[in-house]
Amino acid sequence: MDLTKVDLCKEYVIKSITTHDAELEAFLFSLGCFSGEKITVINRRRSGSIVAIKDGRYNIDTPLAQAIEVF
Amino acid sequence: MRIAMTGNPNSGKTTMFNAITGRNEKVGNWAGVTVDIKKASIKKSFNESDEKIVCVDLPGAYSISPFTAEESVTRDYILNERPDIIVNIVDATNLSRSLFFTTQLLELGIPVVVALNKTDLNRKKKTEIDINALSKIINCPVIETISTSKKGLKDVIDAVLSLKGKSQIAPFTQPNIEYSDKAAIAKADKQRFAFVGGVVNQVEKRAVSTHKRNTQDKIDDLLTNKWLGLPIFAVVMFLVFWISQAGPGVWVADWLTALMESGQEWVGAQFTDANPLLYSLLIDGVIGGVLAVVGFLPLVMVMYFLIALLEDCGYMARVSVILDPIFKKVGLSGKSVIPFVIATGCAVPGVMACRTVRTERERRATAMLAPFMPCGAKLPVIALFAGAFFEDATWVGPLMYFLGIIIIFFGALIINKITGYKARKSFFIMELPEYKAPSFFRAFKSMCSRGWAYIVKAATIILLCNTVVQIMQTFSLSLSVAESADQSILAAIAEPFSYLLVPVVGVISWQLAAAAITGFIAKENVVGTLAVCFVGLENLINTDELTMIEGAGAEVASLFAITRVAALAYLMFNLFTPPCFAAMGAMNAEMKSKKWFFASIGFQFGTGFTIGFVVYQFGTLITTGAFGAGFLPGLAAVTVFAIIIAVLCVKSGRKAKV
Incomplete structure (x- = not known):
């Protein structure tokens, strides 16, 4: 399932990221956001989600949250 | 090493x-x-x-x-x-x-x-x-x-x-x-x-996992809340402008202008026997013009201080987050917000901050639109007109910023149409730094260094411009002392441009034209040049509502010989035309495209003129029942501008279909 559907404040493992944007995916990688890494959705609004990756907090918009599949 | x-x-x-x-x-x-x-x-x-x-x-x-x-x-x-x-x-x-x-x-x-x-x-x-x-x-x-x-x-x-x-x-x-x-x-x-x-x-x-909710997240819940996020941002920005331009900023300005005025009087007293021509050049022109600009320094400094506090506490990233969905609708990104807020201090770093915007089109559009936010140098212009024509009404300042934001939105929409942008899936990611209590000391230092830069600018570029303006209005084209300023070199040079301003101010005024032109060197020059051109104005600026003499604002207004509606239109024209040359240089550097650069300048000219025209003409229609002077030529110019934009939009629409 993608990040818009997961429970809040529960740690998941990233399965895949599909943005069709190699540059963005490389950037996410450098933040530590890639398949096999842990991610937690801290809070969610209609337009985006606040997530915890490694030891940082980021806001990602809904299209990006939908592009990240976790299990 | x-x-x-x-x-x-x-x-x-x-x-x-x-x-x-x-x-x-x-x-x-x-x-x-x-x-x-x-x-x-x-x-x-x-x-x-x-x-x-x-x-x-x-x-x-x-x-x-x-x-x-x-x-x-x-x-x-x-x-x-x-x-x-x-x-x-x-x-x-x-x-x-x-x-x-x-x-x-x-x-x-x-x-x-x-x-x-x-x-x-x-x-x-x-x-x-x-x-x-x-x-x-x-x-x-x-x-x-x-x-x-x-x-x-x-x-x-x-x-x-x-x-x-x-x-x-x-x-x-x-x-x-x-x-x-x-x-x-x-x-x-x-x-x-x-x-x-x-x-x-x-x-x-680690004692606490970062993947658990903490106090910071609770603050985020509030500040990026679906309903409250935007109103909170609006209140914060209003407070910044209100405190700097109506509250404490003005109190400090009162005190400083009174002090400087006595300084000017003292200098004047030292030269009572001097050649009247030199006396007027030095006291009215050079010192008066510079003081008119420096007098507004406290307002600018208070604003710098408040913006530094905002930048320090971690709120800026959250502002990007709440505005991203809105900015996306007009083809910008949430990251464009930071350049816009920085541009309220100065457009040059504002335009440079566009570099963090990822896609080239969004970056160029942001650089093109950021100068529409009134910068610190435009603040004296706003304060002068608010004091002279609107009894220091508190709505004038915030209105200008609000208008700047509206122009940015419409401008972004127009750029979308012209560049044939189609809403596509775009991704936005923004790091949320930890909140911290802003450091008053660092904000103070930042305020002092920027305030110092403002003084240096006033003592160099502005001083030079005022001196040149004063000399040019003292001498006639035959290089003899002009009988009246209307026969001066300055009047001769500025007059052709004053016709262009008629649809905005309703009168032929070479002084207003000259001020608008020197404004491109630095926007503070609008105030400085007006102070030099309208003899006696600099005394009134130092003593208008900002300071002592009651009713001086009205005197300034009568000196300008334009209506309040025209004053508002002229003010907006100066705020929303292209920025100063320094900011234009920054735009050119960030856009890396001559085509975009010249299109931006053209667009900014068109926007400034159109707004000035609409405000003056329709304002005059409402207040007097008839359109003001220069309605038809102005309408023609605005129509041409509109047609150019329409043609560009249609062209890109066709290209998109092919």
Whole structure:
């Protein structure tokens, strides 16, 4: 399932990221956001989600949250 | 020797750079404040050796392979310029991410000193990092620092000196891979992260997991709330403008202008026997013009102070988050917000901040629209007109900012149409830095340095312009003393332009035209030139509602000989035409396209004129029942502008279909 559907404040493992944007995916990688890494959705609004990756907090918009599949 | 400050965005590089060099470069609590290279020598108090150390501050980067324009600046500098030592500033609160870049730096062979920064935050969270173990594993000195209080900085420099001429052994070496093979790169990078993960496990002990909700998240819930986020932002910005332009800013201005006025009188008293021509040149022209500008300094400084506080506390990143969905609708990104807010201080850094916007089209559009936010130099113009024509009404200032925002939205929509932009899936990611109590001391320092820059500008460019303007209005074209200012060189030069302004102000006034023209050199010149041209005005500015004499505002208004509606229109014309030359230069540099640059200037001219025209003509229609002077020619000009935009839109629409 993608990040818009997961429970809040529960740690998941990233399965895949599909943005069709190699540059963005490389950037996410450098933040530590890639398949096999842990991610937690801290809070969610209609337009985006606040997530915890490694030891940082980021806001990602809904299209990006939908592009990240976790299990 | 040269040392380079590198590290993740918002790890505190520039704060450290400022501390050890004594410079005052822009700092802020969000990722991507520094977009360019800064160099300075290290202060003697940090460097006791005879070795001269030049420190180079680089934009933040998460990885050596660049993602944004400013990140590639960092990569190119390190790889091509090969500094002698790399100081890697590591955010101690996010070791697991930061060390990825550190291990890449360690592979370059250049000695690295790791400054483990923000250790005070770790202590608060009871996170412990064993620096001796870390230093052993990564083969380089690791020093705990707190940039904001200068703790540990001397030790960093000592470590730098001890490494001079040495080489660096990498703790992790990337296997030889083909750089065109994406899968191989990804595999190697994963190995690197695995190595970093192993290191972090060995050296870091956390009491609280970052993946649990904390107080910071509760503040985020409120500030980025679906319903409350926007109103809170509106209130915050209104307070910034209100405090600086109606509240305390004005009280300080009152005091300062009274002080300066007595200074001007004193100087005047010293030259009572002087040649009247020279006297008027010096006292009315040079001093009067400059004082008219400097008199508004407190307003500008209070605003700089408040913006510095905002930038320091971590709110800016949240503003990007709440405005992103709205900005997306008009084809900009949430990241465009930061340039717009910075542009309220000055358009030049505002335009430069566009570099953090990722896509080229969004970046150029942001650079084109940022100067529509009234900057610090436009504030005296607003204050002058608000005082002279609107009894210092509190609505004038905020209205101008509000209008600037509306223009940005419509401008963005028009740019979308012209460039044939189609809403596509775009992704937005913004790091949310930790909130911190803003430092009043640093805001004060930032305010002083920017205030000083304002004074220097007033004492150089503005002074020079006022002197030239005064001389040009003293002499006629035959180089004899003009009988009246209307026969002066200035009048002769400015008069052709004054016809262009008729649809905006309703009268032929070469003074207003001259002020608008000198405004392109620096916007404060609008005030300075008006003070010089309308003899006696500078006395009134110093003593209008801002200070003492009651009813002086009305006197200023009568001197201008234009209606209140015309004054409002003229003010808006000056605010929303192209910015000063310095900001235009920045636009040109950031856009990297002559076509975009000239289109921007044309668009800004068109916008300024159209707004001035609409406000004057329809305002006059409402107040007097008839259109003002110059309605038809003005309408023709606005129509031509509208047709050009329409044609460009249709053209791109057709292209999109083909």
